[in-house]
Amino acid sequence: MLHLHSTIAIVLLLALVISIVITLMNYLGNKPYNRKIALLGFIVSHIQLLVGLILYFVLKYPSMISGSVMKDPTLRLKIIEHPLTMIIAIVLITIGYSKAKKMENSRKANQTVVIFYIIGLILMLARIPWGTWSLFA
Numbered sequence: 001m002l003h004l005h006s007t008i009a010i011v012l013l014l015a016l017v018i019s020i021v022i023t024l025m026n027y028l029g030n031k032p033y034n035r036k037i038a039l040l041g042f043i044v045s046h047i048q049l050l051v052g053l054i055l056y057f058v059l060k061y062p063s064m065i066s067g068s069v070m071k072d073p074t075l076r077l078k079i080i081e082h083p084l085t086m087i088i089a090i091v092l093i094t095i096g097y098s099k100a101k102k103m104e105n106s107r108k109a110n111q112t113v114v115i116f117y118i119i120g121l122i123l124m125l126a127r128i129p130w131g132t133w134s135l136f137a
Contacts, residue, residue, distance in 0.1 A: 001055050008048045009128065015044040016093075016121045020114060027110035035101060038113045042097040045090045045120070056083055077129050085127035089120040096120070 019041035026034060061079045069075045096116020100109040 001051070001058065005048070005051050005055050008044070008051055012041075012044045012048045013121070013124070016041045016117055016124075020117050020121065023110050023113045023117070027107060027114055030107060031110075033100060033103070033106040033109035033113075038097050038100060038117075041117055042093060045093050049087070049090050052083065052086060074132070077127070078132070082127050082129055085123050089123035092116050092123070093120040 019037050022034065022037045026032065026037075061083075064075070064079055069079050093116060096113050099116075100112040103109040103112065
């Protein structure tokens with residue numbers, strides 16, 4: 001399950017970069033908003049969230065939360081920082097997609113997706129446990 005989560009993470013990062021780049025090109029070129037491109041990052045992020053939540057509860061991380069977790073940087077990253085930051089990032093991606101979907105102005109819709117997706121991507125990159133990521137271990 002951990003390997004699946006790591007593999008989907010790579011797909012998610014690629015999907016977000018593709019969504020951001022194409023939407024940014026649409027924004028800069030005054031082209032219409034392409035909802036399907038934004039949907040790519042939206043769907044993959046929610047699949048990753050679902051797999052991550054299943055993994056979190058299967059590994060019984062909630063039962064491990066105690067004062068000692070906060071003292072251990074590796075445990076704190078895996079049990080608190082990584083899940084919380086990823087949830088925030090996916091909420092931002094969802095907000096960006098949802099707001100853009102309702103907009104009639106294509107330029108504003110493209111701008112909204114670019115801003116929210118970039119912030120989400122930055123948060124994700126900041127809290128991926130690179131040192132313990134199963135693809136690199």
